[in-house]
Amino acid sequence: MVLSARDLRRDFGGFTAVNNVNIDVxxxxxxxLIGPNGAGKTTVFNLLTxxxxxxxxxxxxxxxxxxxxxxxxxxxxxxxxxxxxxAIFPHLTVLENIRVALQxxxxxxxxxxxPLSKLDVLNDRAMELLTSVGxxxxxxxxxxxxxxxxxxxxxxxxxxxxDPKVLLLDEPMAGMGGEDVGMVAELIRDVAKTRAVLMVExxxxxxxxxxxxxxxxxxxxxxxEGDYATVSNDEQVKIAYMGTDxx
Amino acid sequence: MTEISMTSxxxxxxxxxxxxxxxxxxxxxxxxxxxxxxxxxxMKVLCFALFASxxxxxxxxxxxxxxxxxAFFGGAVYFTxxxxxxxxxxxxxxxxxxxxxxxxxxxxxxxxxxxxxGIYFAMITLAxxxxxxxxxxxxxxxxxxDGLQGVPRGHLLRFIDLNEPLNMYFFVLGVFVLGVFxxxxxxxxxxxxxxxxxxxxxxxxxxxxxxVNLYKLGAFVMSAALAGLAGGLKALVFQFATLTDVxxxxxxxxxxxxxxxxxxxxxxxxxxxxxxxxxxxxxxTTGFPVTVLTGLIFIVCVLLFRRGIVGEFxxxxxxxxxxxxxxx
Numbered sequence: 001m002v003l004s005a006r007d008l009r010r011d012f013g014g015f016t017a018v019n020n021v022n023i024d025v026x027x028x029x030x031x032x033l034i035g036p037n038g039a040g041k042t043t044v045f046n047l048l049t050x051x052x053x054x055x056x057x058x059x060x061x062x063x064x065x066x067x068x069x070x071x072x073x074x075x076x077x078x079x080x081x082x083x084x085x086x087a088i089f090p091h092l093t094v095l096e097n098i099r100v101a102l103q104x105x106x107x108x109x110x111x112x113x114x115p116l117s118k119l120d121v122l123n124d125r126a127m128e129l130l131t132s133v134g135x136x137x138x139x140x141x142x143x144x145x146x147x148x149x150x151x152x153x154x155x156x157x158x159x160x161x162x163d164p165k166v167l168l169l170d171e172p173m174a175g176m177g178g179e180d181v182g183m184v185a186e187l188i189r190d191v192a193k194t195r196a197v198l199m200v201e202x203x204x205x206x207x208x209x210x211x212x213x214x215x216x217x218x219x220x221x222x223x224x225e226g227d228y229a230t231v232s233n234d235e236q237v238k239i240a241y242m243g244t245d246x247x
Numbered sequence: 248m249t250e251i252s253m254t255s256x257x258x259x260x261x262x263x264x265x266x267x268x269x270x271x272x273x274x275x276x277x278x279x280x281x282x283x284x285x286x287x288x289x290m291k292v293l294c295f296a297l298f299a300s301x302x303x304x305x306x307x308x309x310x311x312x313x314x315x316x317x318a319f320f321g322g323a324v325y326f327t328x329x330x331x332x333x334x335x336x337x338x339x340x341x342x343x344x345x346x347x348x349x350x351x352x353x354x355x356x357x358x359x360x361x362x363x364x365g366i367y368f369a370m371i372t373l374a375x376x377x378x379x380x381x382x383x384x385x386x387x388x389x390x391x392x393d394g395l396q397g398v399p400r401g402h403l404l405r406f407i408d409l410n411e412p413l414n415m416y417f418f419v420l421g422v423f424v425l426g427v428f429x430x431x432x433x434x435x436x437x438x439x440x441x442x443x444x445x446x447x448x449x450x451x452x453x454x455x456x457x458x459v460n461l462y463k464l465g466a467f468v469m470s471a472a473l474a475g476l477a478g479g480l481k482a483l484v485f486q487f488a489t490l491t492d493v494x495x496x497x498x499x500x501x502x503x504x505x506x507x508x509x510x511x512x513x514x515x516x517x518x519x520x521x522x523x524x525x526x527x528x529x530x531x532t533t534g535f536p537v538t539v540l541t542g543l544i545f546i547v548c549v550l551l552f553r554r555g556i557v558g559e560f561x562x563x564x565x566x567x568x569x570x571x572x573x574x575x
Contacts, residue, residue, distance in 0.1 A: 049454065075456035087454070089447035092440075100444045101455050103437055109457065112438035112469070119437055162455060 002027050002196045003079065003166045008047055008057035017043045018220045021057075023198075025166060030188065030197045032207045035217035036240065041200045042084060044217070045170050048198075049081045050074045062165065076104075078165035082172060084200075086151040088158070090144035094135055097143050097154055098126040101161035126161070133157045133187060149180035156184065160191060167191065169199040173206055185210055208232075216240075265569045273514075277420055286412040287484065292524045293423040294481040299504040299516030300430045301473030306502075307511035308434050309466040310446030314369040314498050315356060315376030319349040319471040321493030322379065323478030328395040328488035329388050338401045338409055342422070342479035349475020350468050352379070357467030361460050364449075373495065380493045394489035398482055409483065419480055426476050431513050433469060442466050503541060507548050509555025518556050 003025040010018040018040045025031050033041050046052040048059060050071040059067050061079050069077075089097050102122040103109045111118070130136045133153050138146065143154060152172060159167060172188065173181050185206055188197060201207050207214065208228045216223040216237050224234040231237055280289050298320050305311045323345030331341040360371040383389045400409035409415045433439050445452045445459050452459050482488055491497065500523065508519025523541065530537045552559045560566055 051450070051453075070458070072453050072456050072458040075454055080456070081454050083450065083454070087448055087451040089444045089451065091447055092443065096440065100440060100452075103440065104456050108437040109441050110438050110465075112433045112436045112465070114436050115432075116435045116437070116440065119440065158455070 001025070002062055003048065003198070004060050005044075005048060006058045008044065008059070009055045010043055010047055010052060011055045016220055018047065018054075021217070021220070021222055023048075023215060025196045025198045026213075027196050028193060029212045030192045030199065030210050032211035032214045033198060033200045033217060034202070034204075034207060034214060035223070038219075039217040040220040041217055042170060043220070045081065045168055045200060049079060049168060051081075075162070075164075078162075079168065080159050080162050080164035080166070081168040082152075082155050082159055082170055084170045084174070086148065086155050088143045088146075088151050088155055090142070092143060093140055094130065094143055094146070094154060095123070095126055095139040097158055098129055098161050099123075101158045102126060105162065129157050129161055134183065147177075149176040152176060153180065153184060153187075156187060164195060166196045166198065169197065169201075171200050171202065173201060173203050181206065261569075274424070281413060281416045286416045288524075288528055290416055290419045290480075290484045291528075292521045293419050294477050294484060295501075295504065295524050296517040296520040297423050297426045297480070298474055298477035299501050299508065299520045300427050300513075301470050301477060302501045303505045303510060303512075303516040304430050304433060304473065305466055305470040306505060307515075308439060308446065309442045309463060311361075311463060311467070312365075312369050312502075313360070313372040313467075313470075314495070314502070315360075315372030315374075315379075316470075316474055316501055317493050317495060317497035318356065318376035318379040319352055319474040320478040320481075320501070321383070321488075321491075321497060322352050323349040323475035324482045324488045324492045325383065325389055325395070326475075327479040327482040328398045331401060331483070332395060332398045333388070337405065338403055338418075338483055341401075342476065342483070345479030345482065346472050346475040349478065350472035353468040353471025353475075354464070357464050357471070361463045361467065373498070376493070376498060377495060380490070380495070383490060383493050389488070389490075392490065394487055396487050398486040398488065400483050400486065415484065419484060422476065422480055426473055427513070427517070429473060433466075434513070438462070438465070500541075503545055505555075507544065507555055509558030509561070512555070512557045512561060515555050515557035522556070 001024050005021060005023045008018055008021040009016065021044060033044060035041055043052065047054045050066065050069055054067065058065065061074065061077055064077070066074055066077070089100060092100065099119055099122050102125055103119065106122055108119060127136060127139065130139055133156065135150065135154060135157065138150070143151065146154060156169070156172060169188070172184055176184065181203070189210060191197065212227065214228060214231045215225050216231055218240050223240055224231050224237045302313070302316050305313055326348035327341040327345035330336040330344045331338060336344065356372060356375045359375065360368050363371060384391055389395065400415060403409055403418055407414050409418060441452070441457060441462050445462055449459055478492065481492070504519040504523050505516045506519070507522060508517065509515025526540060527537050530540060548555065554562060
């Protein structure tokens with residue numbers, strides 16, 4: 001178990017967005033977080049990555065309590081997230097996008113007196129990562145000029161550049177064309193061999209295909225848990241998530 | 248793939264050559280300018296160009312709009328003027344003290360301001376710089392409304408007499424080139440890369456593990472220190488320090504200069520400052536209200552050429568022909 005949350009709760013004024021949520025994310029497993037719109041999936045993500053502070057509850061990452069840790073510090077500990085809206089640096093080139101991620105572990109981020117060419121040592125590793133996701137031909141394009149699907153691919157490649165221990169992907173397939181979905185699914189399957197992945201996803205084909213464990217959220221609380229077969233046969237899930245007329 | 252990188256490399260090389268040629272042309276023009284134009288006017292342009300470049304480091308390359316940069320610029324004017332006049336500092340030591348003072352102020356003001364974003368950031372910088380303005384109005388050493396008069400220029404390194412207009416001019420030009428080089432170096436450095444990524448997408452930078460507040464504070468202090476360098480120079484050029492330099496209008500003026508020249512470009516603020524100072528200089532003898540014209544220019548700039556003088560040039564067909572910009 002690499003990441004776990006206990007009795008997670010978050011209030012916004014009088015509204016409880018997330019209540020009593022327990023999640024355990026395991027090494028080399030893909031864990032899906034699903035649920036209807038407004039169920040609190042993204043809030044849970046923000047809580048786990050510390051972009052939001054939980055009202056109560058406890059979060060541990062690799063055995064360390066991170067309930068009160070700053071988000072950048074959590075990222076340095078190996079918990080890296082993506083965002084629902086593709087998070088890239090639009091006016092940097094594709095190669096520079098990857099290099100920004102590589103700069104930190106490479107300890108080349110505070111030197112304001114050195115020329116940019118000092119970063120060229122990161123190019124080989126960056127190109128390797130870009131090749132692994134099929135973006136090598138676009139390395140000199142501005143990230144803003146990529147198609148939506150390619151931007152998401154770039155985002156995942158940037159995340160992988162940090163070699164994280166836990167990957168949190170917020171709707172990685174949203175808005176992607178069929179070809180890209182297949183490629184990203186392959187990519188996630190591949191990276192999950194050596195690290196834990198927690199993802200929010202609406203595409204149930206992807207979820208059934210990719211995920212080992214599923215947590216269903218509804219109105220901020222856990223409705224059901226288990227593998228795809230268990231969850232998809234759960235009566236409450238059928239009613240809440242897939243509709244009553246689902247066979 | 249090799250073909251793509253080859254063409255982009257040759258393009259980069261031509262772009263570099265054209266850029267270097269333009270920079271050399273500009274430097275030659277600046278070297279010969281004092282023989283044609285009034286040196287004090289040119290030095291004023293250079294001081295403000297350096298100030299705007301320092302400001303642009305924060306606005307253009309980090310994405311932080313400070314509305315209180317007059318505090319660093321004007322603060323340094325006072326620090327340098329006081330050190331040179333009252334304590335008998337040499338001009339170089341006086342300027343260094345101005346830079347150090349501005350950096351410390353940048354650290355204090357930045358420490359509070361970076362906690363908020365956007366308009367709140369701008370308002371905190373404005374509020375703190377106004378507090379500094381009233382401090383300068385009341386404090387003993389600034390002589391309040393009278394200001395510090397008759398600041399001696401002294402001898403640079405004890406033997407170059409800065410009372411000679413040309414000596415002073417080339418000293419200012421040298422410091423200006425150094426200052427702009429520092430901005431260029433910071434922007435094109437590994438640190439500058441992180442600043443740009445913060446400007447582009449702050450949350451993403453956080454999620455990659457960067458403590459963005461430290462980077463922002465670093466950029467803020469560097470920008471303040473360089474603004475202080477410009478202020479220190481100005482104290483020696485004009486030989487006085489007044490409240491004008493710490494007033495909020497000065498913060499507004501530097502925003503105008505940077506915007507007009509082109510934010511996020513190295514040369515934009517220089518041209519913007521030159522333009523604004525020239526307009527002010529010519530209008531000051533005509534009786535036409537300067538603020539009316541600068542206001543109009545600002546509106547035209549925002550409506551018609553939002554990228555600024557240099558920004559529009561970089562995006563133009565001429566820049567494409569010169570190889571400065573890749574064709575779409």
